[in-house]
Amino acid sequence: MANVNDFDFFLLTPSDFGEVTEILAKEYFTREPLTLGTQPKNIQPAEGRIGADIRKCLESGASMGLRHRPTGELVGVSACLFESRAETLTPTQPANELTLFYRMYDEVMKGVEVFEEKEVNKVLSIYMLGVHKDFGGRGFGRKLVELCVAKGVERGCQKSVVCVTNKFSYKIFAKLGYEVRHCFDLTSLGPDWGVDTSLMNGNTIVSVMAMRLS
Numbered sequence: 001m002a003n004v005n006d007f008d009f010f011l012l013t014p015s016d017f018g019e020v021t022e023i024l025a026k027e028y029f030t031r032e033p034l035t036l037g038t039q040p041k042n043i044q045p046a047e048g049r050i051g052a053d054i055r056k057c058l059e060s061g062a063s064m065g066l067r068h069r070p071t072g073e074l075v076g077v078s079a080c081l082f083e084s085r086a087e088t089l090t091p092t093q094p095a096n097e098l099t100l101f102y103r104m105y106d107e108v109m110k111g112v113e114v115f116e117e118k119e120v121n122k123v124l125s126i127y128m129l130g131v132h133k134d135f136g137g138r139g140f141g142r143k144l145v146e147l148c149v150a151k152g153v154e155r156g157c158q159k160s161v162v163c164v165t166n167k168f169s170y171k172i173f174a175k176l177g178y179e180v181r182h183c184f185d186l187t188s189l190g191p192d193w194g195v196d197t198s199l200m201n202g203n204t205i206v207s208v209m210a211m212r213l214s
Ligand SMILES: CC(C)(COP(=O)(O)OP(=O)(O)OC[C@H]1O[C@@H](n2cnc3c(N)ncnc32)[C@H](O)[C@@H]1OP(=O)(O)O)[C@@H](O)C(=O)NCCC(=O)NCCS
Pocket: 027, 028, 029, 031, 032, 033, 129, 130, 131, 132, 135, 136, 137, 138, 139, 140, 141, 142, 143, 163, 164, 165, 166, 167, 168, 169, 171, 172, 175
């Protein structure tokens, strides 16, 4: 049983790109339900749209990591970025092997107008949350999100949004005060969407959740 003192939370920076893409490949894309359902082959998290998005998250100054001190391994990541009314993030890189994944993600996000409230100009968008399976269920996922939210508040965000695909992360966001703004039942999709919901361990509802920060 690992001791809680064996772990350090820290702010991720662009120099962590290699380690972050490595843990996401091993611990996020192997278990995240939408990835399981869309079955991408040979995921390259350092390339294309996903690589560009991860770089933006590491540049944001709001993404947090969790390091296991005894092994020195990065065992948790909450990757997030800021969006502003003046500058919304349009993908500039191809989705490649994650085309079906992003097709679904973009479709779900379309259901929410992030800047609908006129006083909301800056939003903390939580993009990917992953914790090594050996260290799951100990509150690390929740703590990573809490630290990102604190950064969002510090940096003047009025709101935070997240696309939730997993029952465990749903619990984290709901308990922190995020509310469902839009949800999509993937079992209602036709076969042309390329999502095999039987592979998603019962996580077939994708929700966009939001919380006001000020
Ligand atoms: C989702 C994820 C980040 C959660 O990380 P975590 O460190 O285990 O989260 P926490 O310890 O803060 O637990 C959050 C909740 O999930 C529950 N939970 C976590 N793992 C669990 C498990 N294996 N079995 C049952 N419940 C579990 C916790 O008990 C907690 O619920 P509670 O508040 O009612 O006690 C992690 O499971 C993961 O990396 N999954 C794969 C990637 C993914 O799907 N990311 C989310 C996409 S939106």
